[in-house]
Amino acid sequence: MAEIVLDGISKKFADGFEAVKDLNLEIADGEFMILVGPSGCGKSTALRMIAGLEDITEGELTIGGNVVNDRAPKDRDIAMVFQNYALYPHMSVRENMAFPLRLAKVDDSTVDKKVSEAAKVLDLEQHLDRKPANLSGGQRQRVAMGRAIVRDPSVFLMDEPLSNLDAKLRVQMRTEVSRLQADLGTTTVYVTHDQTEAMTLGDRVAVMRAGLLQQVGSPAELYNEPDNLFVAGFIGSPAMNFMAATLEGGRVKLPFGEVELPEEFREKLGSHSGKVVAGIRPESFEDAGLVGDAKDQGTTFTANIDLVESMGSEKYAYFSVKGDSIESEELKELAEDAGTSEVPSSGEGLVVARLDAASGAERGKEAELWVDSTKLHFFDPDSGANLKH
Amino acid sequence: MESHNGRERALWSAGIVLIILFSLIPVLWIVSISFKAPDTITAGDSLLTRFFPQEFTLDNYSSLFEGGLDSPLLAPLINSIGIALIATTIAIVLAAFAAYAIARLDFPGKALVLAGALAIAMFPPISTVGPLFDMWRALGLYDTWVGLIIPYLTFALPLAIYTLVAFFREIPWDLEQAAQVDGATPFQAFRKVIVPLAAPGVFTAAILVFIFCWNDFVFAISLTSSDSSRTVPAAIAFFTGDSQFTAPTGNIAAAASLVTVPIIIFVLIFQRRIVAGLTAGAVKG
Numbered sequence: 001m002a003e004i005v006l007d008g009i010s011k012k013f014a015d016g017f018e019a020v021k022d023l024n025l026e027i028a029d030g031e032f033m034i035l036v037g038p039s040g041c042g043k044s045t046a047l048r049m050i051a052g053l054e055d056i057t058e059g060e061l062t063i064g065g066n067v068v069n070d071r072a073p074k075d076r077d078i079a080m081v082f083q084n085y086a087l088y089p090h091m092s093v094r095e096n097m098a099f100p101l102r103l104a105k106v107d108d109s110t111v112d113k114k115v116s117e118a119a120k121v122l123d124l125e126q127h128l129d130r131k132p133a134n135l136s137g138g139q140r141q142r143v144a145m146g147r148a149i150v151r152d153p154s155v156f157l158m159d160e161p162l163s164n165l166d167a168k169l170r171v172q173m174r175t176e177v178s179r180l181q182a183d184l185g186t187t188t189v190y191v192t193h194d195q196t197e198a199m200t201l202g203d204r205v206a207v208m209r210a211g212l213l214q215q216v217g218s219p220a221e222l223y224n225e226p227d228n229l230f231v232a233g234f235i236g237s238p239a240m241n242f243m244a245a246t247l248e249g250g251r252v253k254l255p256f257g258e259v260e261l262p263e264e265f266r267e268k269l270g271s272h273s274g275k276v277v278a279g280i281r282p283e284s285f286e287d288a289g290l291v292g293d294a295k296d297q298g299t300t301f302t303a304n305i306d307l308v309e310s311m312g313s314e315k316y317a318y319f320s321v322k323g324d325s326i327e328s329e330e331l332k333e334l335a336e337d338a339g340t341s342e343v344p345s346s347g348e349g350l351v352v353a354r355l356d357a358a359s360g361a362e363r364g365k366e367a368e369l370w371v372d373s374t375k376l377h378f379f380d381p382d383s384g385a386n387l388k389h
Numbered sequence: 390m391e392s393h394n395g396r397e398r399a400l401w402s403a404g405i406v407l408i409i410l411f412s413l414i415p416v417l418w419i420v421s422i423s424f425k426a427p428d429t430i431t432a433g434d435s436l437l438t439r440f441f442p443q444e445f446t447l448d449n450y451s452s453l454f455e456g457g458l459d460s461p462l463l464a465p466l467i468n469s470i471g472i473a474l475i476a477t478t479i480a481i482v483l484a485a486f487a488a489y490a491i492a493r494l495d496f497p498g499k500a501l502v503l504a505g506a507l508a509i510a511m512f513p514p515i516s517t518v519g520p521l522f523d524m525w526r527a528l529g530l531y532d533t534w535v536g537l538i539i540p541y542l543t544f545a546l547p548l549a550i551y552t553l554v555a556f557f558r559e560i561p562w563d564l565e566q567a568a569q570v571d572g573a574t575p576f577q578a579f580r581k582v583i584v585p586l587a588a589p590g591v592f593t594a595a596i597l598v599f600i601f602c603w604n605d606f607v608f609a610i611s612l613t614s615s616d617s618s619r620t621v622p623a624a625i626a627f628f629t630g631d632s633q634f635t636a637p638t639g640n641i642a643a644a645a646s647l648v649t650v651p652i653i654i655f656v657l658i659f660q661r662r663i664v665a666g667l668t669a670g671a672v673k674g
Contacts, residue, residue, distance in 0.1 A: 053566050074572040086567035090585045099581075100571040147571065157570075 002064030002077070002154035002187050003029045004050060009059035011045050011211075019045040021211040023059070030185045032178075034202035036192055037234070038337035042211040044159055047191045051080050051157050064154055074103075079148035080157040084164065085140045087132040087147075093119075094128040097146045104151065118146040121180070138169045145177070149184065156181070156188040162197065174200060193337075195235050199223070207231050209333065229384035230330040232279050232377055234337075238316065240377070241351045242331060244324040245278035247378065254278055255323035257301040259373045268388045269378065276387060277326050279377035282316065285353030287361060288368035298372045306350065308363050317353045317361045317369075330384045416649070423449050423642035430638055449643035462644055464616040465624035468534070469648070472620060473602040476538045480545040481595050487546075488553030493562065503554070510547035514540075518611045525612055532614045540608050545598040552597060556590025592659050600652060621648045 004027040011020040020042040027033045035043040048054040050061065052073035061069050068076050079100070087096050094115055101111045119125045122142040132140055141161060148156055161177070162170045178201050181188050192198055198205045199219040207214040207222065207230070215227040219235075226232035232240050246253040250266045261269070288300045303319040310316075353369060361367040378387040418440065422430060425442040427449075433439030453462040491499055521540060522531070530536035560583065568578035609623035619627075625644045628637040 051566075051570055053569070072574070073566075073569040074574065078570060080567070080570040082563055082567055084561070084563060086561065086563040088564060088568075088582055099568070103572040103577065151572070 003027060003031075004155060004187060004189065005060075005062040006046070006050070007060040007062070009046070009049060009061060010057050011042070011049060011054060012057045019211055020049070023213055025206060025213065025216065027187060027189060029187055032181050032188045032190065032201060032203045034190050034192060034198040034205045035208060036195060036198040036205055037208035037214075038333060039193055040210075041208040043191045043193075043208050046208070047157055047159055047189060050155075050189060051078055052076050076155075077153050078155040078157055079151055079153040081144045081148050081159065081161045083160040085132075085144040085161075087140055087143055089132055092129050092131055093124060093135070093143050093146075096132065096143055097150050100147060100151045114150045115146075118150045121149070122146050137165050138173060141165060141173060142176075145180065149180070152186075154187065156186050156190075158188065158190045160192055161190075163192070163194070170197075177201065196237060199235065205235075207234060209234075209330070225386070225388070226279075226377065227386055228330070229277060229279070229328060229379045229386075230334065232379070232386070233331060233334040236281060238282050238352045238354070239334070240279045240281050241349075242277055242279050242326060242379075243321055243349070243351070244326050244381075245276050245378070247273045247276050249273065252276075252278065252376070252378070254371075255321035256303060257299060259299045259371065259376070261376075262297065262374050265374070265376070265388075272378070272387050275324070275381055277328065277379040277381050277384075279379060280351070280371060281375065282352045282354035284372045284375040285317075285355065286370050286372070287355045287359035288370040289360070290356050290358060291370045294372070295370065297374050298370050300368060300370045302366050303351075303353075303369050305361050305363060305365060305367050308361055310357070312357065314357050315355045315359050315361060317355050317359070317367065318350050319353070319369075320349070321351055326381065328381065328384060419642045420646045422638060423646045425449075425639060427635065427639050449639035450647070453640060453643055453647070458616075461628060461640065462621065462624065462647070465619050465621045466648075468616075468618055469603060469620040469622075470651070472534050472537050472541070472618070473599050475534070476541040476545055476602045477595055477599045479538070480542055480549045480598050481591060483542075484546055484549030484553050484594065485591060487550050488557050491550070491554050492557035492560075503550075506547035506550050509543060510551070512544075514544065514605075514607045517543075518607060521608075522611055531612060532618050534618050536612050537608055537618060537620070540612070541602045541605065545601055548601060549594045549598050552594040553590055556593070557587065559590075560586050596655055596659060599655065603648070603652065 004025075006023050006025040006027075009020060009023040010018065012018050023042075023046055025033075035046060037043050045054060049056050050063075052068070052071060056069050060067055063076055063078070088099065091099065097115045097118055098111050101114060106114075115128070116125070119128055122145060124139065124142055124146060127135060127139060127143075132143065135143065141164075144161065158177075162173050165173060174197060177190075181201075190197075190201060192201075199222075202219060204216060205219055205222055206216045209230050215222060215231045217225075222231055222235045226235065229242070233242065243255050245255075247269065250261050252259050252261060288295075291298070303317075305317050305319050307318040308315055309318075355361055355369075359367075361369075379385065380387060421440055421442060424445055424447070426444045426446045429442070429444050431439070432443050433441075454460045458464055487502070490496065491503060517540065525531040525536045530539070564582050564586070565575075565578045568582045569575065573581065604622065605620070606622040606626075609620040610626060613619040613623055616624075621644065625641055628640050628644070630637040
């Protein structure tokens with residue numbers, strides 16, 4: 001039973017690098033909180049500060065009502081799963097899982113009971129006497145989880161626990177982790193750079209970038225109402241399309257046409273006008289012929305389709321737009337993180353539209369597309385802030 | 390595919406047998422000589438009959454220990470064991486500290502320490518013997534245990550540091566943190582997780598250093614003059630025959646066979662650990 005409060009936590013390394021800047025975060029008891037961001041954003045450092053493996057330069061860390069800044073990891077009642085699992089190679093699976101209990105001087109019969117319970121939950125019973133070196137990646141991962149749960153800690157910390165697994169196993173273990181956390185109801189902080197993991201696992205997700213917390217919220221909040229360009233681009237796959245646009249009196253000029261903005265939009269945007277960055281999620285597009293009644297709340301335009309990827313249940317249509325290029329540090333970082341392909345970083349980038357499988361869009365041909373004008377996002381080109389807020 | 394594997398296997402086996410024969414036959418020959426009576430050493434018509442003793446005797450061995458402490462081999466054996474063990478212990482303790490620092494910490498001059506250690510290890514021992522001889526005589530260290538332990542350390546330390554650094558670098562230090570999160574004090578984490586992982590490396594280094602000290606001849610022959618500190622390799626060189634005109638071949642063979650026994654025992658006991666140690670850097674688990 002523990003909530004975690006990070007109050008103005010900062011981390012400055014000896015070489016002057018500030019990995020985490022003034023982090024404020026409240027994690028409720030039993031909550032599954034995800035820290036997500038590209039590599040080097042400070043999420044792992046933040047987790048290691050909660051674990052006590054890294055000193056806190058500034059701020060106050062409270063776990064279960066106690067300030068733990070100066071407590072050793074062993075006195076914080078936490079368990080951690082490391083990215084490389086950090087299993088003890090000289091101990092068998094049983095000994096690995098029993099290790100925290102032995103250190104806590106639990107008597108032998110209780111140790112046996114707890115270890116076999118955990119082994120049962122994690123389906124490790126037939127591997128208890130093997131050494132970690134003889135286990136597969138998924139099994140090692142489960143042993144690491146087992147070592148964490150045997151002790152009934154008040155907090156689980158997980159540092160990219162699934163990133164060393166292959167794609168199929170990762171999906172499987174993701175479900176497993178989620179089920180386990182729900183069953184145990186233990187407060188969990190989970191670090192990942194994978195936005196899919198963040199979206200599927202977390203009660204709430206905290207997006208970090210360059211040591212700064214960008215936004216905290218439920219996966220749906222982050223997806224539908226991103227605070228800034230970075231969050232908008234980071235959350236969602238395929239990523240949000242960004243393009244240069246001009247706002248002018250309730251209308252917006254997009255590279256492929258002008259869109260009349262709905263009333264509620266105009267109110268929120270207030271008097272903003274001039275150059276902005278428009279963000280459109282792939283699913284905000286649709287084949288114009290398949291929209292039906294909703295057609296009024298959007299705009300239809302013609303696009304030259306470069307490529308169509310049919311996924312069976314839907315189609316991804318790619319088309320290019322011409323417009324002013326966007327200069328943004330955030331977009332650059334996103335592009336780097338994604339390997340550039342996912343995020344068009346300039347005005348002349350590719351736009352992805354997610355269309356119904358019934359769409360007749362074809363490669364190399366023109367198609368009538370429709371965009372939902374109520375689902376547009378606008379960002380300040382300089383600060384990256386969402387203009388709707 | 391099967392036959393190809395079979396042929397490959399056969400070739401490998403033949404190669405291995407050849408190498409083993411090549412390295413073991415001289416050793417076996419020495420052992421064989423050590424059991425021959427002095428006047429039958431060269432007896433025998435063919436190579437094969439000459440290999441096996443025609444007259445089996447243990448005289449060569451018993452004569453080595455005749456006369457207790459004044460015997461040809463007992464005092465040198467004690468010197469050898471004592472000097473090698475002390476030098477190994479000191480070298481391993483110091484090298485473990487140095488290697489730990491080099492493997493885990495960043496400090497100015499780290500590269501210099503490693504380069505210096507390598508340079509010293511490369512230094513030909515023979516070039517230091519002359520000056521050492523003069524210095525030790527002036528300092529009163531000539532013909533003492535300390536007089537041999539110090540030069541052994543100068544060569545054993547770099548060897549041990551290099552072996553241990555390579556080994557310590559392979560230890561996943563995350564484990565120490567994992568142990569701390571699991572509820573261990575820093576000392577418990579060190580004792581229960583790091584020490585068991587480092588032990589094979591320490592054993593490997595210790596055995597290499599011990600063999601180096603045990604086998605040394607150059608320092609031993611130059612810096613000793615009596616049984617008070619002369620080690621076995623040097624003592625063997627001072628063996629005398631029964632008369633001025635007989636070579637002590639049998640005794641030398643017996644002593645040579647005898648001094649390999651501790652090494653063989655050592656290696657057999659720690660064989661698995663040595664293999665683990667020597668391959669630690671090569672195979673990632």
